[in-house]
Amino acid sequence: MTDTEHFVEIKHAQKSFGKLEVLKDISLNVARGQIVAIIGPSGSGKSTLLRAINDLDALTGGEIWLDGVQVNKDLPYRQYEKHINQMRQDIGMVFQHFNLFPHMTARDNVTMAPKLLKGLSKADADKLAEEQLDKVGMLERIDYYPSQLSGGQKQRVAIARALAMKPKLMLFDEATSALDPELVDEVNQVMKKLAEEHMTMIIVTHEMDFAASVCDRVLFMDKGVVVEEGPPSVVFKNPTKERTREFLRKHLAGAK
Amino acid sequence: MGLDFTVVPEHLDVILLGCLWTIFIAVAAALVSFFGGIIFAVIALYAPWIIRQPFRLIEWVFMGTPLLLQLFLIYFGLVQIGIDLPAFVAGIIGLGLHFAVYNSELIQTAILSVDKGQMEAARTVGLSRGQALRKVVIPQAVRDVIPPIGNNMIALLKDSALVSVIGVSELTLSAQRVIGATYRPFEFYLVAAAFYYVINLCMEWVQRRIERRIAISR
Amino acid sequence: MDIELMQRVYPFFLQAAWVTIQLSVLTALLGLTCGALGAAMRLSRLAVFRFIGAAYVSVFRGTPALIQLFILYFGGPQVGIQLDAFEAGVIGLGVNVGAYMTETIRGAIISIPKGQREAARTLGLSRWQTFYNAILPQAARLMVRPLGVNLNMLIKSTALVAAISVVELTYTAQRYIGSTYKPFEMFLLAGILYMIIIYATGRAVAWLDRRVQIN
Numbered sequence: 001m002t003d004t005e006h007f008v009e010i011k012h013a014q015k016s017f018g019k020l021e022v023l024k025d026i027s028l029n030v031a032r033g034q035i036v037a038i039i040g041p042s043g044s045g046k047s048t049l050l051r052a053i054n055d056l057d058a059l060t061g062g063e064i065w066l067d068g069v070q071v072n073k074d075l076p077y078r079q080y081e082k083h084i085n086q087m088r089q090d091i092g093m094v095f096q097h098f099n100l101f102p103h104m105t106a107r108d109n110v111t112m113a114p115k116l117l118k119g120l121s122k123a124d125a126d127k128l129a130e131e132q133l134d135k136v137g138m139l140e141r142i143d144y145y146p147s148q149l150s151g152g153q154k155q156r157v158a159i160a161r162a163l164a165m166k167p168k169l170m171l172f173d174e175a176t177s178a179l180d181p182e183l184v185d186e187v188n189q190v191m192k193k194l195a196e197e198h199m200t201m202i203i204v205t206h207e208m209d210f211a212a213s214v215c216d217r218v219l220f221m222d223k224g225v226v227v228e229e230g231p232p233s234v235v236f237k238n239p240t241k242e243r244t245r246e247f248l249r250k251h252l253a254g255a256k
Numbered sequence: 257m258g259l260d261f262t263v264v265p266e267h268l269d270v271i272l273l274g275c276l277w278t279i280f281i282a283v284a285a286a287l288v289s290f291f292g293g294i295i296f297a298v299i300a301l302y303a304p305w306i307i308r309q310p311f312r313l314i315e316w317v318f319m320g321t322p323l324l325l326q327l328f329l330i331y332f333g334l335v336q337i338g339i340d341l342p343a344f345v346a347g348i349i350g351l352g353l354h355f356a357v358y359n360s361e362l363i364q365t366a367i368l369s370v371d372k373g374q375m376e377a378a379r380t381v382g383l384s385r386g387q388a389l390r391k392v393v394i395p396q397a398v399r400d401v402i403p404p405i406g407n408n409m410i411a412l413l414k415d416s417a418l419v420s421v422i423g424v425s426e427l428t429l430s431a432q433r434v435i436g437a438t439y440r441p442f443e444f445y446l447v448a449a450a451f452y453y454v455i456n457l458c459m460e461w462v463q464r465r466i467e468r469r470i471a472i473s474r
Numbered sequence: 475m476d477i478e479l480m481q482r483v484y485p486f487f488l489q490a491a492w493v494t495i496q497l498s499v500l501t502a503l504l505g506l507t508c509g510a511l512g513a514a515m516r517l518s519r520l521a522v523f524r525f526i527g528a529a530y531v532s533v534f535r536g537t538p539a540l541i542q543l544f545i546l547y548f549g550g551p552q553v554g555i556q557l558d559a560f561e562a563g564v565i566g567l568g569v570n571v572g573a574y575m576t577e578t579i580r581g582a583i584i585s586i587p588k589g590q591r592e593a594a595r596t597l598g599l600s601r602w603q604t605f606y607n608a609i610l611p612q613a614a615r616l617m618v619r620p621l622g623v624n625l626n627m628l629i630k631s632t633a634l635v636a637a638i639s640v641v642e643l644t645y646t647a648q649r650y651i652g653s654t655y656k657p658f659e660m661f662l663l664a665g666i667l668y669m670i671i672i673y674a675t676g677r678a679v680a681w682l683d684r685r686v687q688i689n
Contacts, residue, residue, distance in 0.1 A: 056592055081600060089598035099593035103611045103688050112607060113597035145688060158593075165597060259552060320669040322633030325644045325661060332657035417538035421637055428541060435548070442549025449537040449545065456536040 007032040007067055007200060008053070008169060014061035015048060022048050023059070024224040030217075033198035037211035037232075040221035041247060046204045049221070050171050053202065054091040055084055066090065067168055089117060092162030096174040098154040100146040106133060106157045107142045110164045117165075132160040136190050152183030159190055170194065172203040176210075208251065212236050220244045261443055267434045271444070274430025275451050281348055281426055282413045282455075288352025289412065290405070293359025294394060300364055302389070318357040324418050326354055331422045344426075347419030355412050362404050366397035402470060406463040413455060427451055480659050483650055490646035491667040493560075497632045497642060498671070500564045501571060502625055508572020513579035527576065534573035540634050542566055547638045563635035571628045578624055582616040583609060615686045622679030629672055643667055 008030035015023040022045045030036050038046045051057040053064055055072055064071040071087050073080065100109050110132050111125040120128065133139045136156040146154055155175060162170060172191065176184045188210050194201065195214045205211055211218055211232060218235040220228045220243075228235055228244045239245050299311050318326065327350040334341055341349075370393050378388035420429035431448040435441045515527030534542065546555070547562035557565065586609050594604040636645035647664035651657045 054596055056596065085598045085600050087598075088596055091596070093593075093596040095589055095593065097589055099587075099589035101590065101593070101608055101612075103615070113594075113599060116603055116607065117598050147688065161593075161597070317665060317669070320672050321661075321665045322630040322644055322668065324633040324636060325647060325664055325668070328644070328648050328651055329657050329661040332651050332655075333661075336655060336657055414536075414538040417540045418634070420540075428538070428544075431541075440552075442545060442552045445541055445545040445549055449541045452537045452541065453533065460536075 004032040005029065006065070007034070008202070009065040010049075010053070010062070011065070012062040013049065013052060013059050013064070015045075015052065015057065015059050022224050023052070025062075026221075026224075026226055028219070028226070030200060030202065033200055034217065035195050035199075035201045035203065035215045036217045036219060037203045037205055037215040038219045038221060039205065039208065039211060039247075040219075040227075043223075044221040045224040046221045047173055050173050050202060050204045053169075053171055054088050054093060056093075085117075089113075089165050090168045092165060092167035092170040094155070094158055094162055094170070094172045094175045096178050098146070098151070098158045098178075100154055100158055100161070102146050105143050105145055106138060106149070106160075109146070109157055110161045113161070114164050128164055129160075132164045133157070135163065135193070136160045137186070150183060151179045152186045155179065155187045156190055159187075159194075163194075168200065170199055170201045172201065172205070174204055174206065176205070176207060206251070208236060208248070220247065222247070259442060260440065263438055263440055264443060264447055267438065267444070268447075270430050270434050271427070271447060271451065274425060274427040274448075275455075277344070277425060277430075278413075278416055278427040278452075279455065281344060281351070281419065281424065282409075282416045284348045285351035285355065285416065286409050286412055288348060289355035289359050289408070292352055292356030293363050293405075294398070296356055296360035297363035297367060298389065298394075300360060301367060302385075315357050315360065318354060319361075323350070323354050323415055324421060326350055327418060327422055343423045344419070347416075347422060347424045347426075350422075351412060351416060351419065354415075355408055358408050359401075359405055362401045362408070363397055366401040367393060369400070370396045399470065403463070403467050406459075406466065410456060410459050410463070413459060414452065417452070475662075476654075476656055476659050479654060479656060480663055483654075483660075484663055486650075487643065487646055487663045487667060490641060490643045490664075491671065493640065493642040494629075494632055494668075495671060497560070497563055497567070497635065497640070498625075498629045498675075501568045501628055501632065504564060504568025505571035505575050505624070505628060506621075508569055509575025509579050512572060512576030513583065516576060516580045517583060531573045531576050534570050535577075539567065539570045539631055540637060542570055543634055543638060559635065559638045559640045562638060563632070563640050567628065567631055567634065571624060571631070574624050574627070575621060578620045579613075579617055582613040582620070585616060586612050615688070618679060618683040618686060622676065622683070625675055625679065626672055629675060630668070 006029050008028075010026060010028040013023050013026040015021070026049060028036075038049065040046045048057055052059050053071065055064070059072055066087065067090070069087065071084070073083055075083055101112070104112065107126070107129045110129040111120070114120045114128055115125050129142060130139060133142050136159050138153060138156050138160060141149060141153060141157075146157070149157065175191070176187050179187065184207070188207075191201070191203070191210075192214055203211070203215065215232055217229060218232045219226050220235060220239075220241075222243055228239055228241045235244065236248065239248065296311075296315070300308060300315065303311065327347065330350040330353075331343065331346040334346060374392055374396065375388050378392040379385070383391065416426060417428040420426060420432065423429070425433070427448050431444045435444050438444070512527050512530055515523040516531070518524050518527070543562065543566035546566045547557065547559065550557055550562065590608050590612065591604055594608040599607065632642060633644035635642060636648060639645065643664045647660045650660045654660065
């Protein structure tokens with residue numbers, strides 16, 4: 001039985017590098033189909049938290065659960081590798097710097113993992129690539145190499161690559177931060193489309209307007225703790241905490 | 257036959273003497289290669305065409321053929337034209353010239369990368385071209401080139417083993433002599449290798465320190 | 475210059491050049507194998523392997539190749555390794571150049587941005603799948619040129635086996651210098667052949683390097 005209210009569950013997440021505590025006892029629930037934005041100043045731990053969800057950065061304490069299965073299970077090395085590879089197939093991730101494979105065309109970027117991990121035939125893989133690239137509006141660039149694409153186009157291919165694994169959850173780590181301003185919107189449109197399809201998403205972003213328009217819930221993090229959380233209407237319009245207000249004031253002033 | 261290292265201590269004096277020779281030859285050849293490298297670089301960049309082109313050909317030959325072959329040419333070639341030098345001098349010249357060519361490559365690149373404005377500035381205060389090169393351009397180029405030249409010098413140390421083939425009694429040939437008397441090649445070549453290794457480690461240590469210095473001075 | 479003498483002896487130099495080529499090819503193959511293994515150890519998850527890899531590189535790059543060759547060829551029989559001079563040459567030089575190639579290969583692999591590994595791992599690929607499909611194809615392209623430099627060095631270092639009497643180019647030149655007292659002519663013959671081999675290899679590497687570049 002899957003628990004739709006506790007689809008993603010972070011319990012007492014804690015992470016430190018030596019004496020430096022980056023995450024201090026963070027707990028969070030995300031329901032199925034929910035979209036959560038994490039905002040906060042740089043160094044607040046928001047990216048670290050996101051990267052802990054698929055164990056790119058291992059936690060030093062606490063648990064991550066996805067759809068009733070613990071992600072960061074305590075297992076011997078070999079078993080853990082197997083387990084985490086299985087889990088990661090269900091967790092798509094999009095990076096700030098795209099991280100497309102430069103030696104592969106858009107098509108191969110999208111199909112490599114499904115072919116390797118799900119044993120897709122060439123024909124099925126091609127169909128999948130066309131489907132996913134069409135979804136992000138990149139079908140006509142299917143046989144282009146990353147070096148031939150703009151930043152926004154690269155990021156859309158990267159999203160298609162993640163979606164091709166049919167993930168249950170998508171993580172976005174500042175997906176538009178490295179883009180020229182005029183290219184941000186094409187990526188945001190794709191993310192909006194995913195939101196309309198009720199994809200469960202956790203988004204680390206510094207774009208308040210976008211977060212306000214698509215997210216169900218906003219988390220404001222600072223210095224490794226969640227300072228404030230709630231619907232965007234509350235967090236952005238009437239924050240209860242002084243630190244949140246200060247951050248928003250500075251950030252909005254800086255953005256204008 | 258097996259291994260027996262108990263024979264090593266009584267022959268250690270010969271090996272140590274060879275070690276001193278290796279250090280002496282390496283240092284002398286390093287000096288030749290350093291100043292030779294600067295001279296070669298200046299010729300390759302600034303000499304008139306008629307000198308520059310044949311010179312480049314010679315450089316090219318030096319880089320395209322093995323050091324051992326060059327040592328044979330220098331050692332026997334000098335004898336042929338009537339210059340009978342001790343083997344160790346031929347060895348120093350051979351090693352020195354070989355690495356001078358490699359150093360010259362590095363120094364040429366460095367000279368070219370020293371800002372053009374530096375030469376112009378030196379000329380406008382009244383220095384001649386030669387003075388500008390000597391006082392302004394080359395000192396800067398040499399500083400840039402010290403770390404990669406350090407690598408060449410470490411390679412030079414190891415290649416100095418080759419001069420044993422033309423009869424210079426350095427570390428390798430000393431080991432060979434001892435082996436001739438004891439019939440223990442494994443043990444004594446290993447001992448020689450250990451000495452080379454230690455010298456090599458010292459050089460790497462010095463190189464790291466110099467690199468750090470340069471990094472700070474920037 | 476004694477052209478007539480050169481005409482008389484050049485067939486022997488050609489034969490010797492063929493030996494040099496054989497030595498170079500076999501040494502390069504062994505060197506690449508050792509380099510790949512060495513790099514795998516240097517990058518291993520296990521500290522023991524990392525240590526062995528680092529020790530291999532440090533010792534074989536830190537001592538003269540000539541001494542390594544002598545230990546193998548002259549000292550080998552003491553520990554039960556009987557090799558003829560050619561075999562000792564290939565193995566000695568191959569293991570030596572493998573230490574240099576270890577660093578070349580490792581350098582190319584670690585220069586691939588971390589994000590590439592993360593992207594592949596995020597999709598669910600295992601460590602090996604990530605390396606084989608995402609990292610290696612990119613690193614291999616970066617390796618071609620520096621491995622070409624190693625290869626150039628290797629060809630010249632095959633001359634060392636003259637010291638254990640393998641009849642290759644340098645040994646042949648040395649022998650004819652001894653019997654004819656014409657060092658310059660013999661150097662010229664051997665030198666031209668070396669330069670042809672090195673030039674051809676350099677062109678082949680440059681061609682390969684162009685071929686493998688993305689687009």
